[in-house]
Amino acid sequence: MKALIINNPSSGRASLQKNLESIVGRLVLEGTLSSVKKFDTSVSFDYEKAVRDGVESGLDVIIALGGDGTINHVVNGMMKAGADVPLAIIPAGTVNDFAGFFNMPSDIDEICRMIRGMKTKAVDVCTLNDKYFINVAACGLFTDIALTTTVESKTILGRLAYYAEGLKEIPKQIFQSFPLKFTVAGESFESEISLFAVSNTTFAGGFKKFAPNATIDDGLFDVVVIEKTDILDFANLFMGVLKGDHVTSNAVKYFKTDRLRVETLGAELRIDMDGEDGGGFPAEFGILHKALKIYVP
Secondary structure, three states: OEEEEEEOOOOOOHHHHHHHHHHHHHHHHOOOOOEEEEEEOOOOOOHHHHHHHHHHOOOOEEEEEEOHHHHHHHHHHHHHHOOOOOEEEEEOOOOOHHHHHOOOOOOHHHHHHHHHHOOEEEEEEEEEOOEEEOOEEEEEOOOOHHHHOOHHHHHHHOHHHHHHHHHHHHHHHOOOOEEEEEEEOOEEEEEEEEEEEEEOOOOEOOEOOOOOOOOOOOOOEEEEEEEOOOHHHHHHHHHHHHHOOHHHOOOEEEEEEOOEEEEEOOOOOOOEEOOEEOOOOOEEEEEEEEEEEEEOO
16 A cells, blocks of 8 residues: 655654654554655645645555644645545644544554554535635634644643633633624524634534534534623633533524635634634635545544
């Protein structure tokens, strides 16, 4: 089996970086992998070209090592290159929401077992204008933390780096809200929101039940709209997110769809997409049903 490895050397989990050579060596020696081509990514790395060149050379699998942002880049490269090969994910990032949803292994033996087993699952891929995302796209309260946290602090502190950045942002953002217009199934509504998210899995921002009814292969994404509320209600909502019952609040709109348009009514906002910059508005969301195969434990 020919493999292309795309590795983010700046990802947050340094232990897996150190063990990558051992993982690859074991899979080669036992005959699971017949050839391996490895790229270390950088800011200017061309994911689409790397994938396209690999497919043209007879690639069988892509192995991505990194966090949600790295997986996002790899998926965009695969979709744009039209790569019909499975993706194996080695979770080495700061949060790893998408990998967490599937309980992807981080132990060397379990990673090798997953790749050796070649068990695949077809999953949906979401679209945002001309981009793709695999887990969640969000805008509003605290959604820019992944973009503002430095690589150095994520490498040193891991998930604590996000918490530290979040604590700094609470006084600045807690009372902010933004007017948006949502159009779904031909019907529109306007809302003063604190946050909205389009989710492909239940995981978002380290919370396991942010979109509690999300299913990865139903051809629909889940939309969570948290409207402006007072600080006490917001604190209760935050506690509800831990259990997944926040979606029952009167301040939350929660629904499934396969197409959504979101427009800003004044403020200039950016969308976070799997921890990467997803661009601004208007935002057209769609979904590609079972467009990607991934290795699962």
